[in-house]
Amino acid sequence: MPDEVSQAFPSEQPLSGTDSSVPHSARITNYWLGGKDHYAVDREAGERYRRTFPEIVDMSLAGRKFLARAVRLLVDSGIRQFLDIGTGLPTADNTHELAQRRAPESRIVYVDNDPMVLAHARVLLTSTPEGAADYLEADLREPKAILDGAAHLLDYREPVAVMLMGVAGHIAGDDELRGIIGELLDALVPGSYLLVGDGTNLAPEQVSAQDTYNESGTEPYRLRSPEQLASLFDGLELVEPGLVPAAQWRPEDDGSPAEVLSRCGLARKP
Numbered sequence: 001m002p003d004e005v006s007q008a009f010p011s012e013q014p015l016s017g018t019d020s021s022v023p024h025s026a027r028i029t030n031y032w033l034g035g036k037d038h039y040a041v042d043r044e045a046g047e048r049y050r051r052t053f054p055e056i057v058d059m060s061l062a063g064r065k066f067l068a069r070a071v072r073l074l075v076d077s078g079i080r081q082f083l084d085i086g087t088g089l090p091t092a093d094n095t096h097e098l099a100q101r102r103a104p105e106s107r108i109v110y111v112d113n114d115p116m117v118l119a120h121a122r123v124l125l126t127s128t129p130e131g132a133a134d135y136l137e138a139d140l141r142e143p144k145a146i147l148d149g150a151a152h153l154l155d156y157r158e159p160v161a162v163m164l165m166g167v168a169g170h171i172a173g174d175d176e177l178r179g180i181i182g183e184l185l186d187a188l189v190p191g192s193y194l195l196v197g198d199g200t201n202l203a204p205e206q207v208s209a210q211d212t213y214n215e216s217g218t219e220p221y222r223l224r225s226p227e228q229l230a231s232l233f234d235g236l237e238l239v240e241p242g243l244v245p246a247a248q249w250r251p252e253d254d255g256s257p258a259e260v261l262s263r264c265g266l267a268r269k270p
Helices: 003-008 025-032 040-052 056-076 095-102 115-124 143-150 174-186 204-214 226-233
Strands: 081-085 107-112 132-137 161-165 193-198 263-268
Touching (some): 025 056, 040 056, 056 095, 056 161, 056 263, 081 095, 095 107, 107 143, 115 132, 143 174, 174 226, 193 226, 226 263
Parallel strands (some): 161 193
Antiparallel strands (some): 193 263
């Protein structure tokens, strides 16, 4: 995280609207990724999780690398609009930076519901003159509000890439999650894309770590099986190699950890 942001938002001085007594997934992920934007309660929760399931750090890093590869592929496929839901705290190589580096005219709307994310976004979300980047304070559970709020920047007559990285587990019910995704995609034209990246329930150690995390007072997060995650792409055309561990999705020599438990995929609306 750039120094000016860390100075503007000292980690132990809570921002207005932020509860620093309860851990938050965005701040914990920032801690795992080596950022500076977290409170003591987040570091404690992150360390408890890591002690039980050390692979979580590699999974977080691999997920960021997957995001970069997927955004580059999307831009090269002609996508110029991105709806990044549950974006979390800005780090290096955010979606708008990745997209606009290849296509400066790209437009990106970030969506999150954490006041700290909003505060950082106001400082960091600078766009190229040709494109645009904005932040929307909204919840994944309200797809209509997301679509309405993003309409000032995104043209739904053109394809949009919807991105759900590490956020699907905040919706406990499979039917509810598929319904939300369906409502989002129904508003988009053919040629739009869905990107999903998440952890799985394959490792007992991660399930145990997640159970402890969910009991900490923060918003619970549900781990799913690969089959459950695959069902989110029903009716869509999966891009090769399909739904696979993050590090195995079109791997490059980009320093991705060789993790095997996450699942990431990209699919096109026919």
